[in-house]
Amino acid sequence: xxxxxxxxxxxxxxxxxxxxxxxxxxxxxxxxxxxxxxxxxxxxxxxxxxxxxxxxxxxxxxxxxxxxxxxxxxxxxxxxxxxxxxxxxxxxxxxxxxxxxxxxxxxxxxxxxxxxxxxxxxxxxxxxxxxxxxxxxxxxxxxxxxxxxxxxxxxxxxxxxxxxxxxxxxxxxxxxxxxxxxxxxxxxxxxxxxxxxxxxxxxxxxxxxxxxxxxxxxxxxxxxxxxxxxxxxxxxxxxxxxxxxxxxxxxxxxxxxxxxxxxxxxxxxxxxxxxxxxxxxxxxxxxxxxx
Amino acid sequence: xxxxxxxxxxxxxxxxxxxxxxxxxxxxxxxxxxxxxxxxxxxxxxxxxxxxxxxxxxxxxxxxxxxxxxxxxxxxxxxxxxxxxxxxxxxxxxxxxxxxxxxxxxxxxxxxxxxxxxxxxxxxxxxxxxxxxxxxxxxxxxxxxxxxxxxxxxxxxxxxxxxxxxxxxxxxxxxxxxxxxxxxxxxxxxxxxxxxxxxxxxxxxxxxxxxxxxxxxxxxxxxxxxxxxxxxxxxxxxxxxxxxxxxxxxxxxxxxxxxxxxxxxxxxxxxxxxxxxxxxxxxxxxxxxxxxxxxxxxxxxxxxxxxxxxxxxxxxxxxxxxxxxxxxxxxxxxxxxx
Numbered sequence: 088x089x090x091x092x093x094x095x096x097x098x099x100x101x102x103x104x105x106x107x108x109x110x111x112x113x114x115x116x117x118x119x120x121x122x123x124x125x126x127x128x129x130x131x132x133x134x135x136x137x138x139x140x141x142x143x144x145x146x147x148x149x150x151x152x153x154x155x156x157x158x159x160x161x162x163x164x165x166x167x168x169x170x171x172x173x174x175x176x177x178x179x180x181x182x183x184x185x186x187x188x189x190x191x192x193x194x195x196x197x198x199x200x201x202x203x204x205x206x207x208x209x210x211x212x213x214x215x216x217x218x219x220x221x222x223x224x225x226x227x228x229x230x231x232x233x234x235x236x237x238x239x240x241x242x243x244x245x246x247x248x249x250x251x252x253x254x255x256x257x258x259x260x261x262x263x264x265x266x267x268x269x270x271x272x273x274x275x276x277x278x279x280x281x282x283x284x285x286x287x288x289x290x291x292x293x294x295x296x297x298x299x300x301x302x303x304x305x306x307x308x309x310x311x312x313x314x315x316x317x318x319x320x321x322x323x324x325x326x327x328x329x330x331x332x333x334x335x336x337x338x339x340x341x342x343x344x345x346x347x348x349x350x351x352x353x354x355x356x357x358x359x360x361x362x363x364x365x366x367x368x369x370x371x372x373x374x375x376x377x378x
Numbered sequence: 379x380x381x382x383x384x385x386x387x388x389x390x391x392x393x394x395x396x397x398x399x400x401x402x403x404x405x406x407x408x409x410x411x412x413x414x415x416x417x418x419x420x421x422x423x424x425x426x427x428x429x430x431x432x433x434x435x436x437x438x439x440x441x442x443x444x445x446x447x448x449x450x451x452x453x454x455x456x457x458x459x460x461x462x463x464x465x466x467x468x469x470x471x472x473x474x475x476x477x478x479x480x481x482x483x484x485x486x487x488x489x490x491x492x493x494x495x496x497x498x499x500x501x502x503x504x505x506x507x508x509x510x511x512x513x514x515x516x517x518x519x520x521x522x523x524x525x526x527x528x529x530x531x532x533x534x535x536x537x538x539x540x541x542x543x544x545x546x547x548x549x550x551x552x553x554x555x556x557x558x559x560x561x562x563x564x565x566x567x568x569x570x571x572x573x574x575x576x577x578x579x580x581x582x583x584x585x586x587x588x589x590x591x592x593x594x595x596x597x598x599x600x601x602x603x604x605x606x607x608x609x610x611x612x613x614x615x616x617x618x619x620x621x622x623x624x625x626x627x628x629x630x631x632x633x634x635x636x637x638x639x640x641x642x643x644x645x646x647x648x649x650x651x652x653x654x655x656x657x658x659x660x661x662x663x664x665x666x667x668x669x670x671x672x673x674x675x676x677x678x679x680x681x682x683x684x685x686x687x688x689x690x691x692x693x694x695x696x697x698x699x700x701x702x703x704x705x706x707x708x709x710x711x712x713x714x715x716x
Contacts (some may be wrong), residue, residue: 094513097523104519182584191540279519281541282686290526302520311616 091303095229096295103299106306108183114310118317125321137245142346147271150346153339154356156331162209162214165335171201171315180311195283198274205271219286220251226353227254250353262315270308273301387427388567391434397443397598400435405566409593414438415458418489423502428511443496443598446470454562457496457597462487462551464495471700474602476611476630480485480553480622483615488624492683499561499577500589501549502507503504503544503652504624505534515542515585524688531688532538535694540582543688549615551578551654552630552646556611560601566594574600575646578653590654606644610669612705616697617659625649627694629701631677645705647681657681657702664706674707 090110091103143237174197177184178190184360212218230246231254237243251261279289280298293301323332389412391609394400412431414420415438423429437443441459446467453469461481464470484498485492487700503509503516505524513519524531525543534543559574577589577597591597592654609632617623631645643661648654660677667673678699685695 092518094517095517097512102513143398187579187583189540191582282539288525292520295521298520 098295100295101296103303105299105302106310110306110310111180111183111313114313115317116316119242121314121318129325129327136150136348138248139245140247142351146351147342150342150356151349152342154342154345156334156338157338158198159338160211162335162338164204164211168201168208168266170205171197171204174310176309176313176316180313187218192283195274195278198271198278199283199285201267202271202275205267217251220354221257221260223254223257226249226250227257231328232252247353248350249348250350259319260312263319266308266311266315269304270312273305273308274299277305384388387555389424390429390433391436392433393439394559395439395441397440397596400437400440400596401564401566401594403433403435404596405594407435407620411435411593412522413596416460416493418485418493419497419501422509426509426511428509428517432520433511437596437610449597449601452602452607454599454601456599458494459496461485461493461495461498461585464550465490473604473607474557476556476606476609476613476632477550477553477613478600479613480615480628480630483625484549484611484630489622495550495600499548499554500591500597501548501598503588504547505542505544506530507613508544515581516544518586519635527689528687532690534688534691535651536682536685536687536691536698538580538653539686539688540580540585542581542585542652544581544585544652545649546578546588546651546653547624547655547705548648549625549628551629552648553613554600554602555646555654556630556632556644557602557606558644560603561597562599563591563599564596564598565592573600575654575656580652604643609634613621614704616701616703627697627701629698629705631705633669638668638670640664640667640669640706641672643706645677645702647698647701650685650694658685660702669706671703674703674705676705 092107093101093104094104096102130172176196178194178197182190184186202344212221228249233243235248237245276292278285279292282288290297290298322328323335330340334340344350388618394403396543404413410432412420412424412434414436417436417438420434424431424434437458440458443456443464444496445456445459446463446469446547447456448469451685453474455464455470461484465482466477467478481490481495481498484587485493504565505514505516507523507529511517511524513521514524515522522542523529523630524534525539525541531543533543533545536648554574557574561573561574561577563570563572572590579587579590612631612633613628613681615625615628617625625648627647627649629645633639633643633645643664645660646654646656654669657677657680663680664677667676678701682695682699683703685698687695
């Protein structure tokens with residue numbers, strides 16, 4: 088049982104044609120196992136989160152009741168991307184597990200929507216948001232090491248509170264970038280093999296081997312996204328993560344949750360009464376990241 | 379490339395004598411089993427080693443699947459009834475001559491003696507790239523060799539192509555659709571009866587099959603209701619040679635005409651897409667109109683709306699237009715005014 092399906096081209100070349108479809112089930116089961124293990128761990132074994140230091144009452148008093156987290160633009164992008172992603176996954180994999188329908192047209196339309204929305208996100212995130220807020224920094228890595236040591240029962244100081252995004256979020260974002268961009272780039276090329284409104288069909292764009300690898304990469308990215316999206320939805324529904332999920336709907340999170348989980352020095356929040364001139368230099372302010 | 383070999387590959391041969399036994403075998407072996415009716419499609423696949431089933435279930439010994447029977451509302455034809463028997467059956471000839479015409483134009487007399495109605499409607503595509511064993515979409519791959527600038531696609535689809543451009547080659551299928559036949563299937567979940575037009579599927583639904591049969595399913599009979607018995611029938615098949623050839627296109631219609639006007643009509647074409655196409659828009663458009671050349675012209679134009687020719691099959695568009703026109707207006711009109 089191989090992970091890839093192979094065929095012999097008319098020129099006698101052994102070429103991959105796509106992934107073996109049992110990988111759909113492997114991804115779904117892997118995602119499900121992760122959820123079960125994580126849920127059991129949180130329910131029975133996890134200790135209460137501990138962070139280093141505490142926020143001063145003066146600072147807390149200056150934080151608005153609703154801390155803005157995601158701008159309307161960012162939220163619209165997220166939900167458009169989510170709709171496109173679900174459409175892509177369902178149209179790609181339901182026919183493979185026996186639910187038959189006219190899926191190709193819906194698939195490339197959803198893929199086109201996703202591609203445009205991702206392009207928008209790249210530009211938006213690069214030039215209009217705090218680009219680096221989603222990438223791991225040295226404090227994340229230091230705190231990750233601390234958390235691992237504490238998890239293993241070894242002595243280590245408690246980690247700092249998170250910046251705007253916890254390290255797990257950042258790593259997840261990296262995985263989504265890898266899988267999503269792989270699926271999108273290969274998917275755009277694969278649109279040359281079907282009739283779309285965008286460009287003339289050209290099955291000779293690449294050789295059989297390159298096309299085969301493209302289908303394989305598209306398939307691997309697709310099944311990877313099954314597991315990744317399952318994990319994402321799971322965390323979005325977990326009780327302790329709901330404030331973050333709600334912020335993706337309403338745009339803000341509560342002051343309590345912000346102070347409990349996030350470090351105002353790493354994720355400064357713009358307050359209505361504050362400005363760089365009256366901040367007394369005690370805390371960096373004025374950076375409202377809408378990512 | 380495939381090479382026809384004289385020797386059959388090894389497989390387990392089962393020859394059940396009842397539908398129940400056949401069903402058991404098919405369910406037991408699932409996708410490993412190959413269902414063989416007359417064998418005329420099967421033997422090429424097997425000898426060429428393109429399809430390599432582990433198990434072959436030969437239905438030729440099941441008497442329940444053979445013969446034409448009168449029912450309270452028409453006739454029922456066993457799936458293993460040969461095309462010759464269908465053609466010569468008095469009931470079919472008298473009331474459902476459309477099917478007799480279609481079946482009689484299939485292949486050659488020798489093939490019709492062996493080939494069955496069930497096999498004729500369930501046979502696989504004739505695209506030579508597919509049948510040569512190349513890894514095309516229909517074979518589970520990721521390319522259509524026929525839909526390329528240099529691809530040999532003179533016989534291929536002009537309508538509803540979706541990655542694969544192969545066409546359904548059956549001559550009896552459009553006749554059965556025009557007669558509003560029902561296909562009786564035995565599935566692991568029980569008996570299922572589907573309209574003839576819904577028995578066939580295009581590549582947009584499943585690119586590897588031309589019909590809805592899943593592993594474990596069996597087509598047992600075809601019922602033709604009396605609703606269209608004795609209608610004015612028209613069947614025409616266009617092919618490269620006059621015998622032993624698959625259709626480039628065919629058309630089948632059943633029409634009731636009253637005082638020169640079309641009361642109701644069913645019409646289907648095959649060879650234009652991966653499934654035989656019932657032309658519902660045409661049926662609706664001609665209702666109440668005179669059965670003449672003008673109506674036929676209008677219907678012909680309507681029938682080919684949305685057709686997309688490939689490199690070498692643009693001729694199919696006027697051909698289909700004319701076949702539909704002739705099915706409605708008759709063959710007396712020699713000119714096409716457009």
